[in-house]
Amino acid sequence: MAAEIREELLSAYLDGELSAEDRARVEKFLASSAEWRQLLDELRSVRSSMQSLARHKLPEDLCPAVLRRAERAGIGGPQQPAAAGKITPGTVVRSWWSRGGRRRMLWPVAAIAAALLIAFLDTDRKPAEKQVAQTRAPKGETFIGARQLAEEQGENKSQNLSRHPGDEIESETMRENSAFAKSAENQNVPLLEPKMAPAAPSSAAAPSSRAAENAGRSAGLLRKETATSPDDTLTIVCDVTSAFVRDRGFEKLLDEQQIAYRQSDQLHFPEADLNDRYGKAGKEPVLRPYLVEATPAQVDRIMALLRNDALGVSKVVKHHEYAKSRARDERLAQAANKPTQLDANVPARVKFVLRIVEPPPSSDKEP
Amino acid sequence: MKDDAQLIDEALNGDSSAFGQLVTKYQDRLYNTLAHLVGSTDLAYDAVQDAFVQALVKLETFERSSSFYTWLYRIAFNQAISRRRREKPLVSVEQVQEASGHEPVDRCGPPESKLEQQERAAQVRAALAKVSDEHRAILILREVDDCPYEQIAEILDLPIGTIRSRLHRARLQLRDQLKGVFQEDVT
DSSP states (O other): OHHHHHHHHHHHHHTTOSOHHHHHHHHHHHHHOHHHHHHHHHHHHHHHHHHTSOBOOOSSOOHHHHHHHHHHHHHTSOOOOOOTTOOSHHHHHHHHIIIIIHHHHHHHHHHHHHHHHHHHHOTTSOHHHHHHHHHHHHHHHHHHHHHHHHHHHHHTTTSOOOOOTTOSSSOHHHHHHTHHHHHHHHHTSOOSOOSSSOOOOOTTTSOOHHHHHHHHHHHHHTTTTSTTOGGGSEEEEEEEOHHHHHTTHHHHHHHHTTOEEEEOOOOSSOHHHHHHHHOOOSSOOEEEEEEEEEOHHHHHHHHHHHTOGGGTOOEEEEOHHHHHHHHHHHHHHHHTTOOSOTTTTSOEEEEEEEEEOOOOOOGGGOO | OOOHHHHHHHHHTTOHHHHHHHHHHHHHHHHHHHHHHHSOHHHHHHHHHHHHHHHHHTGGGOOOSSOHHHHHHHHHHHHHHHHHHHSOOSSOHHHHHHHHOOOOBOOOOOSOOHHHHHHHHHHHHHHHHHSOHHHHHHHIIIIISOOOHHHHHHHHTOOHHHHHHHHHHHHHHHHHHHHHHHHHHHO
């Protein structure tokens, strides 16, 4: 026990965190103990190892996104009276209200009031008809939410919209008002900031009533089912050579197509599953994920370009979980008697995973 | 250059650009620390953003008994840990870096070749990943973030004596892990 305490002093000695008295004690002990001198060298080596770690630098300034998100979070915060001039959730509510929040809130409130009025007055309707009347209100709300979102999207196009459906800061009241908005964010709002190329021109980039309508329909249709389930993200796995990665082949391809992307370091489906599915020969495959924002047509185009033999891409496969979610979406679309291609022009988040596999050695080089 | 207290006062008086200056001041430091802590730049990015948002929304509750960075770090630490639990990364920073050949910004270090530096850094990360969470946190605060014991004690809400003993044990644990990594590398 006593030895352990002295050892702790050795670590603190290394850090210059000892009093003069303790430092003198440690130096005296060091002079007489080769074991301690060795331990001190080892501790120095550990410290040097840690300090050799490279420093990570943020890819961009977080300031605009933080202030915007704080405002959004503050809207839903507890609406208590705020001291004059102070940034509090209540203040944010007022500023949002004065900037047009009142006008935005009017539509959902009016829709709900109208639905209630119809339900109350029209008591002699058949039950099935009443059900239709009651379901119209949420649809109206959904559409309005989509329009708001498309407007905001236009305002914030140049900024990084890193939005998180699971924000813990958002209050219950805000959740109630923005249930659709979250769903729509998952579906249609650009979550990626173009890293090297400008965003592809699309209907979503220039907000229009058509885009808003598409956003409203598709997001409303999939409201419950999409949300945060990671498997709902279309994931495309490509077997590539290390040369393709080294030459930045994928980035160049996306740049040429003017498609927004950024590198990621997360995979949301089990790596083991991926390895089982696409084969694992000897060495652990190296996976390099990208988050891409593209319309379905653009995704098809990327896949077609990747299948060009000259690029050294040996396989391009959609992950099977996406097929499941897509099939489910189509079932829902059919149940709602809606066409399934409404979101064809709206960019969505897609994950491309480059799996680096070296090409098999040619037979004439084998022993 | 205004100090943190002035910026906080101005932010509380409605000047959001003052809080923006605090973000600019601390974002890189916080991001670097969290990226090493959770082993994922994506998780760190999200956690840092969440932490700043939460700090702004709750700025009125900051009692100033500690430094702003200490308070902010505690928020960010909790965000990062809860995010990691929710979205456990399956591809680590080092795998991606190995794949891409990209390394983050280099610190000035010994005159090794870049390849040697990268190999060594990868070994250290591998060893660090095997160290317990509490030991990793204290090692990163001390060695990466260069926090004095007193600040580490504030951040982790522990007495300085505990910090001293825990840091020593963490170094011994990392030393043992590094020995293992080097041995694996040799064989």
